[in-house]
Amino acid sequence: MIRGNESRNYGFNLLVRQYQERVYHLIRRMVIDHSDTDDLVQETFIKVWQNMESFRSDSKLFTWIYRIATNEALSFLNKKKRRFMLPLVDYDRVLESKLSDGHSFSGDEIQKKLFKALLTLPEKQRLVFQMKYFEELKYDEISEVLGTSVGALKASYHIAVKKIEENLKTD
DSSP, X not given: OOOHHXXXXXXXXXXXXXXXXXXXXXXXXXXXXXXXXXXXXXXXXXXXXXXXXXXXXXXXXXXXXXXXXXXXXXXXXHHHHHHTTOOHHHHHHHHHHHHHHSSSOOOOHHHHHHHHHHHTSOHHHHHHHIIIIISOOOHHHHHXXXXXXXXXXXXXXXXXXXXXXXXXXXX
């Protein structure tokens, strides 16, 4: 029989196994760099562990974890921006160079073009696009993660798609 901490540890290990890959991909699309992504995934699950007692069932566990992962990635990007004293647009150029150098990204040329196009989007449009397109989340799930209305999310996604299409046409 599993008791107390053993039960909690076992449950947490199952949770990590179930969501780790999806959390990794969500964060990786935001920060590009593999080692930064690994650190942020670890930080995400540390926060999940520390705050499991405060999880309220008013949202899905998956949504709660994604909210934590998204906040971790956004905080990381903002810290980088402040540390380099660069506007986020300029830090996006740093991320784009990581895509180009090939060490941080192993995708083919089409994927690189898509990710470069994503880096031209404002942060919120990028997040909405990633969650809808790559993660295949429903608008109501994205709404819970980002705390934005479904209507605003649909508009952001539509605008993001148009901008990406235009960017890919000119490339």
